[in-house]
Amino acid sequence: MMPPERRRYSRMLDTLRPVTTPELIELQLHPAGLLVRSLAWLIDMAVRMGITMALGIPLSLLGKFGGGIMLLVYFLLEWFYPVLFEVLGGGATPGKRSLGLKVLNDNGTPIGWGPSLTRNLLRAADFLPFAYGIGIASMLLHREFRRLGDIVAGTIVVYRDALGGLPVIATAPPLAPEEPLDRMTQRALLAFAERASNLTPARQEELADLVPYLSDPQASQTRGPRGAARLVGLANHLVGRQA
Amino acid sequence: MELERLSIELRPRNAWEALDLGVRLTMRHARAIYASWLAVTLPCALLIIGILGIAMRHPGWAVLLMWWLRPAFDRIVLHVISHAVFDAVPSVRSTLRALPRLLAPRNLFGALTWRRIGLQRSLRMPVEALEGLHGAAARQRRTLISRRVSGAATWQCIAWQTLESILTLSLFALCVLLVPNEIMEQVGWDTLMSQQDNVRVVGQLAMILYVACHLALEPMYVAGGFMLYLKRRNDLEAWDVELQLRRVAHSHAAARAGAALLSMLFAFCVVTAAAIALPGRATAAEIDPPFAGQEADASEPLVTPGDEVPQPAAKPLDPAQRRAITNAPDVLKQIMQRPEFGKDEKHSVLRWRRDDSADDKPWNFPDWLKDWLLAFSKLLHGFGKILGTLGRVGGWLLIACLALAAVYVILRYSRGWKRVARRTAPPAxxxxxxxxxxxxxxxxxxxxxxxxxxxxxxxxxxxxxxxxxxxxxxxxxxxxxxxxxxxxxxxxxxxxxxxxxxxxxxxxxxxxxxxxxxxxxxxxxxxxxxxxxxxxxxxxxxxxxx
Incomplete structure (x- = not known):
């Protein structure tokens, strides 16, 4: 039987997709949903229209030959614009790149020609009955927001950097804890120190008061700061900063 | 508010992820949400469509009225969702019982009138409906909540609205696809649309489809706004850190209690009296909740109306600080009157200016340029023809090459080729x-x-x-x-x-x-x-x- 802690976690709602590497390291992919992807699609649409117009005006001067070339351009843009960018451009069309998205295989590896062609050729199926009706429904219903093309090709659209950079811990003189801290406590301290700079001072103290034995150890005769500042100091010690 | 009962994972997420989570939340509690939602909206929609759209033949007005009433209906979804995130999914019956309070005119008047047109409605609704603030405090709170997520909130409003129209179009296309071809060939679109009655039927069909799409998608929109709201509050108040620290404190207290028990046994066995005075740290389990002013009321889990917005209580001020605060406006005024703040400065800037004295005769292409352009385009046209011929030849050549390549590949991999394959020396x-x-x-x-x-x-x-x-x-x-x-x-x-x-x-x-x-x-x-x-x-x- 699972301990209550674990059971609670398993029903916690989130959008992540865990992927386990052969080395048994668990990675979290952050699947991207319908809204942000529709915006990326709009940007790509604008780019494609721009290319079409930039080529169409000079080509229209070339008569039927220009028309022929233009048809080829339409064809290539329709079917290969996403494929080329996804395979050669790090998994992202310009629209996806500008919104911080990219396409991966669902095991977290970079996407190759086969899956990319599959997912983009199947746009035709997602487009049915008109204007991506099926694709929209599929993305809303699927727990990882995949459209039919994604499901068939085994691909997934994820946020490249869901949190926008690494967390920063405010620098403070490091403080060594009086007793060794277990991993849960270490994590909690680091989380507190990462977020503290965005909280009001009063809220920081309120949080620090939850763990008085860490933030305000009166029993032992310790010196140094108290409260939130003390927790940040402990976190600085944990990440290995030197005094 | 009991954070421990939250059924969504608290973690820092970006605004888009919060919107995605709204979709997932709607899907997880789809039955409860749509049951309550449709129990109220479906009869209303049928009434409006039936009377205004079909009987009175104003499908456009019916759609507009449905659109205008959205904030009222959205309260129902918000009610269900705000309970569902605390794992207390309300039944249809309890939602209906709460309806008079949810749709009370004093709560809805602003939302249905001057605040109706606003792209961040989904984000503001939780602030209005759940925090129950009024006046300047409400305005300030709304500004604070929508900071940093206003872009996502705006886009989600536009996007869901657009998606409703797109899905309507898609469903409409599906209906058209399902009409047998024979009928379309016999009647034809032109004759079909030339009759006034048919146009009306098509308009009414579009209205019904649009309202259906609206009923299907709106809960996700509300949930998205609510998730944005929760994201902002989590950013501002670090609920996830609070939960972690609580867990740490709890396990620490449990460990201390265990240690205390052991020591007590030890003390009982060995000494007898003195050593029992171990530090009474077990009380750490009963830490005051951070929002002491808030009721932990299951019927309204987020914030009850009239409740203080969770801003931690200020510490009492000493007289000197109080005096400084009362004097502050005067001091500020004095500072503002210093020359650094009150001085006028003149800068001269060079700028292009339109010369009005020149005659306003519209500029025309000079003839020589026109001729030249014409000649150039003719040249290009001729060039294009040559390229076209070349292209045709090239195309045939390409096809021939491809055919040869295909023959080569077939020969290479058929059995016949193997006979020709070079013999390698046998191994020793x-x-x-x-x-x-x-x-x-x-x-x-x-x-x-x-x-x-x-x-x-x-x-x-x-x-x-x-x-x-x-x-x-x-x-x-x-x-x-x-x-x-x-x-x-x-x-x-x-x-x-x-x-x-x-x-x-x-x-x-x-x-x-x-x-x-x-x-x-x-x-x-x-x-x-x-x-x-x-x-x-x-x-x-x-x-x-x-």
Missing amino acids: ELAGFDIRPQSLPADVAAAARQLLHDGRTREAMSLLFRGALSVLAYRDHVPFTRGDTEGDCLDRVRQHANARFVYLARLLGKWQELAYAHRILAVADVETLCSEWPRHFSTPTEARRG
Whole structure:
């Protein structure tokens, strides 16, 4: 039987997709949903229209030959614009790149020609009955927001950097804890120190008061700061900063 | 508010992820949300569509009215969702019972009038409906909540609105696709749309589809706004950190309690009185909740109306600070009157200015430029024709090349090509045997028989097998490669020299029995193999002689 802690976690709602590497390291992919992807699609649409117009005006001067070339351009843009960018451009069309998205295989590896062609050729199926009706429904219903093309090709659209950079811990003189801290406590301290700079001072103290034995150890005769500042100091010690 | 009962994972997420989570939340609690939502909206929608849209023939007004009433209906979704995130999904009945409070005019008046047009409605609604603030405090709170997520909130409003229209279009196309082709051929779109009645029917169909899409998508929009709101509050108040710290404190207290119990037992056994005074740290389990002012009321889990927005209580001020605060406006005024703040400065800037004195005659293409452009385009046109011819020739050439390539590929991979394939020299050693012809005695069978008579059955069998492989490799050119096992060799023989296969299989079977299974072979069996060997593997010259 699972301990209550674990059971609670398993029903916690989130959008992540865990992927386990052969080395048994668990990675979290952050699947991207319908809204942000529709915006990326709009940007790509604008780019494609721009290319079409930039080529169409000079080509229209070339008569039927220009028309022929233009048809080829339409064809290539329709079917290969996403494929080329996804395979050669790090998994992202310009629209996806500008919104911080990219396409991966669902095991977290970079996407190759086969899956990319599959997912983009199947746009035709997602487009049915008109204007991506099926694709929209599929993305809303699927727990990882995949459209039919994604499901068939085994691909997934994820946020490249869901949190926008690494967390920063405010620098403070490091403080060594009086007793060794277990991993849960270490994590909690680091989380507190990462977020503290965005909280009001009063809220920081309120949080620090939850763990008085860490933030305000009166029993032992310790010196140094108290409260939130003390927790940040402990976190600085944990990440290995030197005094 | 009991954070422990939250059923969504609290973690820092970006605004888009919060919107995605809203979709997932709607899907997880789809039954409860849509049951409550449709219980109220479906009758209203049917009434509006039926009376205004169909009976009074104003489908446009019906859609507009449905659109205008959205904030009222959205309160229902918000009610269900805000309970569902705390794992207390309300039943349809309890939602209906809460309806008079949810739709009370004093709560809805602003939302349905001057605040109706606003792209961040989904984000503001939780602030209005759940925090129950009024006046300046509400305004300030709304600004604070929508900071940093206003872009996502705006886009989600536009996007869901657009998605509703797109899905309507898609469903409409589906309806058109489902009309049998024969009918469309007989009647035709033009005649269909030329009759006033048909146009009206199509308009009403579009209205019904649009309202259906709206009913299907709106809960996700509300949930998205609510998730944005929760994201902002989590950013501002670090609920996830609070939960972690609570957990840490809890386990610490439990550990202390356990330690205290052990020490008490120890003390009871050894000393008797004094040592019981261990620090009473077990009380750490009862830490005050951070929002002491808030009710932990399950019926309204987020924030009850009139409740303080969770801003931690300020500490009492000493008289000096209070005096400083009361004097602040005067001091500020004095500072603002200093020359640094009150001085006018003149800067001269050079800027292009439109010269109005010039005549306003519209500028025309000069004729020479027109002629030149015409000539140029004619030239380009001619050039295009030449390119077209070239392209056509090139295209045919390309097709020819492709055809040749296809023929090449077919030949290359068909059996016919293999006969032509270059023969590679056979390996010197195969499956652990030296198979070079010069390493073998002249008459393999006789030598093997001699060995057999000497009682060296193993050597005899080995020689027979080795000889067979050697002949197959060097005379019959069976394409063995280094690294082939005995089984691989047999496979290759079956493909390339089928006549020898049966004998070789028998020989190999006996050899494996002897070499690997360590069975003793009957001398007669080996004798038979020896006598049959020359029939299969004697060299061509010998064969011709015999």
